[in-house]
Amino acid sequence: MAPALRLLLAFLAIGSCIAVDHVDIWPMPQSANHGTQRLYVSKDLVLSTAGSNYADDRAILKDAFQRTMDLLKLNHAADGAEPSSYVLKGVNVVVRSPEDELNFGVDESYNMSILTVGEPLHAQIEAQTVYGALNALQTFSQLCYFDFTSRLIELNSAPWMITDAPRFPYRGLLIDTARHYLPLSTIKGVIDAMSYSKLNVLHWHIVDEQSFPIEIPSYPKLWNGSYSYSERYTMSDAIDIVRYAEKRGVNVLAEIDVPGHALSWGVGYPLLWPSDSCKEPLDVSNNFTFTVIDGILSDFSKVFKFKLVHLGGDEVNTSCWTATPHIKEWLRDNHMNVSDAYRYFVLRTQKIAISHGYDVVNWEETFNHFGEKLDRKTVVHNWLGGDVAPKVVAAGLRCIVSNQDNWYLDHLDATWEGFYMNEPLEGIDDPEQQRLVIGGEVCMWGEQIDASDIEQTIWPRAAAAAGQY
């Protein structure tokens, strides 16, 4: 008999299983049934892995369990005397897969049962991958609370039987380190909080018009475009972020936003500017532009192992191209107007990214202008409004939903109710097409926030969107 089935039968046998009535878990699991028994969580709660196929060489599970314990004890000293019965002594985690590569589409499902009989009492977590187990630990932590009478961590309404899996494989949050530099410790704080809501993609909008804070070993002058000497990330810092995120089940999607939103690139390499007086978009006529992009994406591919890379492509004002003689000449020689040149730039850049093993994300303007030309590996990133996702998936491309009216966190007048009610599948009825919506993303653009208020601006609204989990 499969362990899960055995547990289910044991659960049903004790007869105290009632339908979900009041469950304070966020996001709500696919299924959660519980009883009425209060349990006490042992101060010395033990992690065990009996029956697991996962060796945990990188301590992903062990560290996640320790973080769970730290979180439970964060705000009160749980020093009450442990009673003699109904004490939860451990968490046993069974992970079926020995692999722990985190990437797009990894299985994040889990089952968790917490019975009121057995010796010792323990929570039983079963998951295909360690990342499903991490989600289970988040759910477990939400069942626990400090009780002021017993002075212990308690867990109400056992037994529990929870079955859960995300609705979408992509559940993103954008941060923007170009408009305001964010220290590593701040980014890590954001990642920690993402894991509480089971968000799984940090979309790192690293560079933009205003600053180029990251080191690119292939082109070491690019970060001359940083705001200051100290407002920079080394590639080792980027690796640190990626590893930190991975250990929490969070992928990192890196973005360079080309050909617009790239003025800062030319501080180190002025040849990337159309001219000294007209600096954006990147010079489409100069092969050097694409050589630099190839260098960046080559360097990225060593660090950002997520299957997707974001190439931007939004808000391209091409007036500098027609205002600059040598580009105007190049357009004429190549029989292109500025629309052709914009398409040429995006498609050439897509090819470079794909040559480095990436699938490509582009903002929706690329689809709106020349959707049929986009590489079939493209994921179109909606932002302007609510009507593009149906068109994207009807065209057979994948889509990420971030319609700004509901899911832009820099819109301070966007309410949590709006975040919560936003439906990524709005207007898409065909199940095949629905599957092409890989998920959604809330966007914390950086013009108006910095390290002092980014977390307060992200939460709790991002958590409301995570209700779509």
Next chain:
Amino acid sequence: MAPALRLLLAFLAIGSCIAVDHVDIWPMPQSANHGTQRLYVSKDLVLSTAGSNYADDRAILKDAFQRTMDLLKLNHAADGAEPSSYVLKGVNVVVRSPEDELNFGVDESYNMSILTVGEPLHAQIEAQTVYGALNALQTFSQLCYFDFTSRLIELNSAPWMITDAPRFPYRGLLIDTARHYLPLSTIKGVIDAMSYSKLNVLHWHIVDEQSFPIEIPSYPKLWNGSYSYSERYTMSDAIDIVRYAEKRGVNVLAEIDVPGHALSWGVGYPLLWPSDSCKEPLDVSNNFTFTVIDGILSDFSKVFKFKLVHLGGDEVNTSCWTATPHIKEWLRDNHMNVSDAYRYFVLRTQKIAISHGYDVVNWEETFNHFGEKLDRKTVVHNWLGGDVAPKVVAAGLRCIVSNQDNWYLDHLDATWEGFYMNEPLEGIDDPEQQRLVIGGEVCMWGEQIDASDIEQTIWPRAAAAAGQY
């Protein structure tokens, strides 16, 4: 030869000692001389205690050193290759006193030398107590920075010879958990940041009119006056805060603000109110009021070991006393007017606190109304304006300066320049009287802030005031 003298001679011998020109240490040490040699801080920097008399049984020093290392590595991965010379290998800390009781007046001075010769290169810290050594480590951390070329932590301008001691023994910051509840983790974050600026007293304005969040074992219904079930501190939580602060050289000054600012007390014990319709100040006529205060201060004395306790005494509106028949009668029977009763209340409460081993702090209204009657152990806490401190010390009492125009952090229009320029000894010329000003305190009243913005509101202005260190 004394170690310090030997070091001084070694320092002078190498001939590279120049006068202070540009030193980025905050607050500025009493004396700091340095040279021009860049050092590299080893990734494996070692703490040693050769010559120390301090056993560090509570790991105060060891943990502080680890925090220093964590801080240095917080925002960049320092993974450059270590050069073969000029590598700082360790910090040797000599603490003369084996004792580590933290309290008012503990010696916080230190000397630190960082030479460019010797094997291995190390920072030498000498201090009377471990708390001086902690201050030295803060200074040390400020000398270090991440260098983007070497990818190492570096320390410029060695050799260094720093001599330092605080100007005032009391360097406070007030937090207010009655107007908004602050989670333990937030309070700990404030304490961490205090230590960076060498502030040494957390004045915990625990309870007030709006809420009574703390557990009082002697009167277990008092925290019925909390905002909610979860917005409470157990006594174990308070002990946790005190221990956490002590390990960072920060004392905790607990306050109950009586007889005004105490409406919330009556939620659990309505007898403390003059009547159900007139609830503040505490009922002066009822012996039970003083029994409760005795219980609170008895419980406090087991947890808050700082020599001082704060009894408030400000903003007492006595109209409820004259509006309540049984109190009006009591006043008449005892031949008191309301001013007499206010004095009676404060003095009786002082006696209770002193009976529990405390010296007493009271807000300045008590001095302004009946200064000559205050116990000689009283420390008068200025807040209204700039002119009371000279009167207090002229009367032979001690004083803490917190004039609201410059040092109230809830005054959002009070600038850091104003914080920086505020002079606690303004108008006091006699050195004997100057010594009675035990220090200053900046006050973060809680009406307008909560956990989401308290740190951003405290800093950097509180650090500007810490320039008075």
